[in-house]
Amino acid sequence: MRASVIVYWAAKEGSSATEYEDAWQVVPGTGDEVPGDWVGVAVADGATESSLARLWAAMMAEEFAVTSGAVHDAYLFADTALALSSRWPAVVKSYIAERENAARPLRWYERPGLEKGAFATLLALQVNIDGQLVGGAGTQPELVGPGFPRVIGGWTSAALGDTCLFHVRGGQLQAAFPLNDSAHFDTSPALLGSFDADPEAIVDHVRFAEGTVAEGDDFFVCTDALAAWFLARAEQGGQPWETLRDLTEIGFAEWVSEERQTNSLRNDDVTLVHMDVW
Amino acid sequence: MPYVAEISRTNPSCFIFLVDQSASMVDPIGGEVKMSKADVVADALNRLLTELAIRCAKEEGVRDYFHVAVLGYGGRSAQSAFGGVLQGRGLVPISQVADHPLRVDQRTKLKPDGAGGVIELKTDFPVWVEPLANGATPMCQALSEARDLVSGWIGEYLRGFPPIVLNLTDGEANDGDPHASARELTQLRTNDGAVLLFNLHISDAGGSPITFPANSSSLPNVYARSLFDMSSELPPHMREYAANNHYDVSEGSRGFVYNSDIVSLVQFLDIGTRALALR
Numbered sequence: 001m002r003a004s005v006i007v008y009w010a011a012k013e014g015s016s017a018t019e020y021e022d023a024w025q026v027v028p029g030t031g032d033e034v035p036g037d038w039v040g041v042a043v044a045d046g047a048t049e050s051s052l053a054r055l056w057a058a059m060m061a062e063e064f065a066v067t068s069g070a071v072h073d074a075y076l077f078a079d080t081a082l083a084l085s086s087r088w089p090a091v092v093k094s095y096i097a098e099r100e101n102a103a104r105p106l107r108w109y110e111r112p113g114l115e116k117g118a119f120a121t122l123l124a125l126q127v128n129i130d131g132q133l134v135g136g137a138g139t140q141p142e143l144v145g146p147g148f149p150r151v152i153g154g155w156t157s158a159a160l161g162d163t164c165l166f167h168v169r170g171g172q173l174q175a176a177f178p179l180n181d182s183a184h185f186d187t188s189p190a191l192l193g194s195f196d197a198d199p200e201a202i203v204d205h206v207r208f209a210e211g212t213v214a215e216g217d218d219f220f221v222c223t224d225a226l227a228a229w230f231l232a233r234a235e236q237g238g239q240p241w242e243t244l245r246d247l248t249e250i251g252f253a254e255w256v257s258e259e260r261q262t263n264s265l266r267n268d269d270v271t272l273v274h275m276d277v278w
Numbered sequence: 279m280p281y282v283a284e285i286s287r288t289n290p291s292c293f294i295f296l297v298d299q300s301a302s303m304v305d306p307i308g309g310e311v312k313m314s315k316a317d318v319v320a321d322a323l324n325r326l327l328t329e330l331a332i333r334c335a336k337e338e339g340v341r342d343y344f345h346v347a348v349l350g351y352g353g354r355s356a357q358s359a360f361g362g363v364l365q366g367r368g369l370v371p372i373s374q375v376a377d378h379p380l381r382v383d384q385r386t387k388l389k390p391d392g393a394g395g396v397i398e399l400k401t402d403f404p405v406w407v408e409p410l411a412n413g414a415t416p417m418c419q420a421l422s423e424a425r426d427l428v429s430g431w432i433g434e435y436l437r438g439f440p441p442i443v444l445n446l447t448d449g450e451a452n453d454g455d456p457h458a459s460a461r462e463l464t465q466l467r468t469n470d471g472a473v474l475l476f477n478l479h480i481s482d483a484g485g486s487p488i489t490f491p492a493n494s495s496s497l498p499n500v501y502a503r504s505l506f507d508m509s510s511e512l513p514p515h516m517r518e519y520a521a522n523n524h525y526d527v528s529e530g531s532r533g534f535v536y537n538s539d540i541v542s543l544v545q546f547l548d549i550g551t552r553a554l555a556l557r
Contacts (some may be wrong), residue, residue, distance in 0.1 A: 187550065267284055
């Protein structure tokens, strides 16, 4: 596929890398030219105030990056989430055993958090490239020509919470999903819980979006602090995607640090997945 | 905008609890519950400390988002009410508070069983402070000690979310007018706003419980009105959280509670994404 995928992440300032509680998964993988004609991305953001959030976020990202039905259908999304939560009691049991084996049994203040479960937001994105459309053959005739993008496929996304997807085409923000206003971020987003058992509650909160993929498109998946920054810049008439496109692996940490110092970026774990279709 | 500072380990906040341990606290609160005011206040304080520790708990231990002091006042003095390893300590990181209760009791909690009945659950109940009732009520001295602690803390954490001082009392100060001491305390400020003074009034005067009122018209007696006058307004963000959690609050609502639960106050502060199930 003529697309590159790169992932950047940074732990909250004052936290160590082992305390980073976002998680991400890209299938088949990151790189300058992703093999195949399909890419699955999932980013989860573990809630600070929950125990084992990092582990739960990692389980969610791993599963939702590859479960294709979950990005189309609310009940399949809920089924996927509930299948994960059915595995959670064994994860907790194993964690407690590990702690006991390490002569570090649970303290009284840890038990309520473990009983409540872990929580995380989630955004899953799947991009399909249609081989027949690449190179022009079969491209919708009305969209071919100077000034029109060459459509080569489609994307679908599912989200629960405030991890966001931004789709940029031709210097314009095509889609901001599921939030499109920087004022809509707070400390109580919808979260998937590791003890969730009610599919209807999940169905009520999950959101879906879809669109086309054209040569030159950019997709940015951002956890909440970066998503809020992105939208705030766009609301001020800026082009935040240009800033993110220009980042490099080394430059990302420095840029995050600078933005935090000026309070432009809230101090939180930050994850960015950038897919550049070329 | 004030009261928006991040609360983190690098930028912690501060809680100072003032516990009335004077002789009048031995009186029962009245009604059907057979507890003394001292029992009620000690219970509230232990639950506040428990909730704070649980909110800050992660896999590696309790994160020091808060520094905490507990001052007891009764007889002639106001002094640290911590016992055991923490005896005599002033402000202590919450991780050390969590690790050093005097003991951890077991309590029974009733929980719906989902089929119309209830089941009994054993839960841990850590105890840091025992009920005490002795001598006079040096509330002014307690507020003055709190001011000294706060002043030292602000010197070190000027960028922090302003300290919260929570006074748990029956309101019968007898070492002077506590308003002056309260004003001196709440004039101190970090870059993020002035110190917040809240009051839990435990009274045997009866009447309905009152939570975060915006005026004193419904308060039953002079002690309640006095404590209300001393109490800071809830900052907008805390008020918003209270409203979202079904408290009847309005602009001007103060951090004052009369014969009701104040433990939820701990939830009004943001320390990161809240762990809330889908509803």
